[in-house]
Amino acid sequence: MLKKLIQNFAVKINFPPFVWVYQAYYAAVLKIIIESLKKQPGIMAIYLIAGMAAGDSVYGLSDIDLIIIIDDNKETKARVAGAYKKLSRLSPLLKGDEMGIYGIEDVRRSYGQTDLYLKYKFFTECKKRGKLLYGRDILRQFNELEGIQRNEFILGQLAFIWSLFLKNFLIGGRIQNKLMRNYICYKLTSDTCKAFISARNNQELFSRKEALEYAGQYLNGPLKIHIDKIKALSKKRFNMDVPRLLADTYDFYLRTVQAAIEQMPCIDESAAGGKEIDKEVSFDFENLDFIISDANKAKINALLALIREKYKNCIRSVLVCPFDLLHNNPLDEEHISIFIVPQGQLTLEAITEFNGIIESSLSAQHLYLYMVTRDMAISLNRLDAGQIHSALFPLQWMDISVLLYLSSPSSVLLGRPLEYDRKKKLVKNYFSERLLDWVPKHEVLVRKSISDPKFIRWPTIEFQVFFWHALRLKLLTNSGSTGKTFIPLSSRQVCRQCRKSADFNFPWLEEFHNEYQKNLNGLSSYSRAYFPQAIAALKKIYNFEFDSSELEADPLKKKMIISVVIPTFNRAKILEEALTSLAAQTRIPDEVVVVDNNSSDNTKEVVESFNHGLKIKYVLEPTQGTSTARNTGIKNASGDIIVFFDDDCVADKEWLHYLEQPFLGDPFIGVVGGEIFACRVKGTLVEDYCIADALLRVGIR
């Protein structure tokens, strides 16, 4: 918020002598960063790639993007990240959440393969026009980009540009912040030019100014005028009267994509994902996990009939994607977006018309239908199931948003989030930082962020959505290519179909589905226990690599050694009751450690004279404090599970049995907690209050 304010202000007074102030500010921030990072051992190089300090034209709006290359020590990364985060508080220009800290091995790997597009993009850009601030020029030793890698890079760049386009569209539609809008417009057009030139001429440009210069030579018509205006803008910075983006940019985009595709023999239609079909698509509206109203069902059927009639049963392929892009929370609920690719060349008008009909007539909550062209489908290829194991295409949600924009320049589709502005204030979130937050979320599904605990929250709904979608796609591709194609809409349908098929008939599938549903409803669920099986199944079906270092845990055991630790202080009498209740357990503890926290009564005698078949260990801890006493207990306990119990409690007969069970089922459970009830001893009013108020109850928190 403050950052936006500063940026707005900065743009408004973007002329000398104020510019000098910014320059000094940038310089000072950079100086401080370098000086304080120099002290950290393990840093090999620091590059600066963007922001005004690197020579960009708009003062005050640019962030400082640093790439820090470190040695391959895990500790170094955490340490440098910590230092960087501290620094990022110093200035809003440094983004704390998007840290460009990479190990040297990481860089090498990213250069070898293109799966980590964003990092890759950074390195290439960094190599070309990055400014070395500190250390040795490491990137120089890497080779130039070639062939497929290069084009993948260009396509990848477009994804980001078009997400900006989308943002611009939204902002241009409602938000009156003209300066921001203009800035994005400028960035967008010049970046598109950059990608266009790279694709056409095998010429890599990394400067926006140059890109605009070159683009003028190849383009004509309204787009040239547009670019000329923007060029003029970059000369006269403080008067940013940028024209709106044109509808022609659509053509421009497609041409750029085509140019990139022409040089990419590896991308064909199958890479666009989904299912190639000849005749009919059908849905089944029974056994859904969500509700679709009857009116909507009729409308969907009517639309399918319209496709059949208009395009003469010539559907080329169908893409299915599990995200809902327009409502900002793609993975907390079940959604399905279906993209239909008809045969032959489609005009933009036809697409707009069809998508317009859908948007105005269909008000479905969980099901979205779109029509797209082949080229759009190719730019969508990242949602293909095949890419789960393909190194070439990481999953990026942005591509779809691009697609949505392209298929409806008349804003019919995008009108929707804007409507939500009034009702739910979704627009604000829509183009805030969350837009970028989504990217790692989906990366989790694929592989990389698995090693970053920040994004992993087992049991993740994301993983489960991914799992069911992966099964759905496999079912689709396995069914024959002629005749009716049945698309399972919800996970329940997927589950049932899998149970019927011979290849994916996993016995635990239904239980996993039930737990998944609980998870979706925000309840605690047991789904985590099925994750190893689910991952094994995915590995088997897709033959894909899954970094399971996060999944390393204790081996499953049939029986655990249980140590019960009881700290006590001057409560010899009730301690005996507690011990008696332990001796009466159906699952007798293997060891009981009583930690005497320096009691002055006869605790020692009580413990030593207690013999009901329990193996009791008496430990004296002279330092006062329950934590200290419990830590001493842990050190003296020898079990796999350490159960904490209080001296003022009485355990139920099956207590330990219940506490042990979850540990036997899932190796990832670190803590098991039970319920605490109150018991009535003296019957005072205060005690009654504790019972009535359910003090310490766990399950009703």
Next chain:
Amino acid sequence: MISNILLNKGYKGYGKGYVPKKNDSAMIQPFFPTANVAFRKTALDEVGFFDTVCKTSGEDLDLCIRLARTKWELFFEPGATVKHKHRTTLFGLLKQWYGYGNYHPHIFKKHTPRSLEIIFRNRKSERGWSVLRISKILGLPFPLHILIFVTPFHILNLFLILALAALIIKSGGLLILALGMWFAGWIYFSGRAFFQNVILKRNIRWIFYSLLRYILNWAYVLGAFFAGLKIGIISLEVTREETPSA
């Protein structure tokens, strides 16, 4: 610590299964009291043992926060029950609650960056609570650790303080206004429970329970407040807001 147990009372309780691992604020992380909990030894070795700064309470919350930030899962098993003998005297209970408040600010300081954190009821959110962290919103560092729970307890006391101020400056109109607001707030927050328990069920004890809870709230809030001041934190915490339905 105790606010955790109490704040979410009567809300979306959880049944058998994995407990959600919230990471927006450490203060609303679900945890298990040490009276009835089992830890895996490997997990303890990984994240470390109990924090010895927490002498009488709070160590369980601290350990659960640390575990929830790693790969380890928290599991709730309602079948494993123990019966706990509570304090029998008012003084004992007050002392216990003051103690609960005592170590909470330490945990807040340990697990949260410097910020003004406001936690309030939001019935739409998953856990029933929402967290506002000012430094995150502003994108700027905040010089202090401040934790504020916004609950009926605070709001009603605000009106009482206003009434007290009115008494001091001898403004009758303000006094009536403040007391009126207090009464309206009280009716809004617990009038229904009062009607159901006292009028319908003729349970006079309910009044005593409410009073006791009010005193306990004060013990807890003051405990947390003074302990917070000692380590340079302003913490206005609170305990449960719903009245018991005996």
